[in-house]
Amino acid sequence: MALVDDLADALATEVIAAIAETGDDRLHERVAKAIGAMSPTLEEVFMTSMRLRLAERRGRLFFEAELARLRAARAASVPE
Structure with a gap:
């Protein structure tokens, strides 16, 4: 069912943005319950x-x- 996938993914995208904006890392759980x-x-x-x-x-x-970290380690090991 493509519609359910599209709807769920679009909402998930918006909820991720809202989590980043608000810092509420449990918002998605309340949305899922609703x-x-x-x-x-x-x-x-x-x-x-x-x-x-x-x-x-x-x-x-x-x-x-x-x-x-790897780049920094590599740069530190390269002689000048």
Whole structure:
């Protein structure tokens, strides 16, 4: 069902932005609860999208920090 995927992902995108803006890292849980009252299917797809987006963000932050560390180590080991 493409519609449920599109709706859930669009909402997840907006909720991620709201979390970044407000610092409320549990907002998505309350949104999921509100969705689930009407559509458990949409709730599950929304939570899947949220988990994917949050995991991607965590992975990206780790990767950026690790890459910076590796570059700094490489620069420190290169003789001038």
